[in-house]
Amino acid sequence: xxxxRSKKSEVLQEYKYSFQGKIWKHxxxxxxxxxxxxxxxxxxxxxxxLASEEGWGRLKTCASIKxxxxxxxxxxxxxxxx
Numbered sequence: 001x002x003x004x005r006s007k008k009s010e011v012l013q014e015y016k017y018s019f020q021g022k023i024w025k026h027x028x029x030x031x032x033x034x035x036x037x038x039x040x041x042x043x044x045x046x047x048x049x050l051a052s053e054e055g056w057g058r059l060k061t062c063a064s065i066k067x068x069x070x071x072x073x074x075x076x077x078x079x080x081x082x
Contacts, residue, residue: 015048017041037074042082045074 057076
């Protein structure tokens with residue numbers, strides 16, 4: 001996960017977190033796919049990156065599985081606490 005660019009500095013700091021989780025599909029017609037982060041990792045990420053969160057607990061990030069990478073977001077789920 002990359003730290004957002006600061007107006008004062010153009011240097012990006014990269015954070016890496018690893019976990020295992022099961023992919024699940026949302027029940028909506030669009031069928032978004034998600035992976036729920038473990039609670040302890042969720043707390044750690046939120047504590048470190050809280051200042052970078054946007055509305056509704058959204059945190060932009062870059063995810064990767066093996067050699068596949070894509071831009072996505074982490075959404076904090078207040079009901080599950082992760």
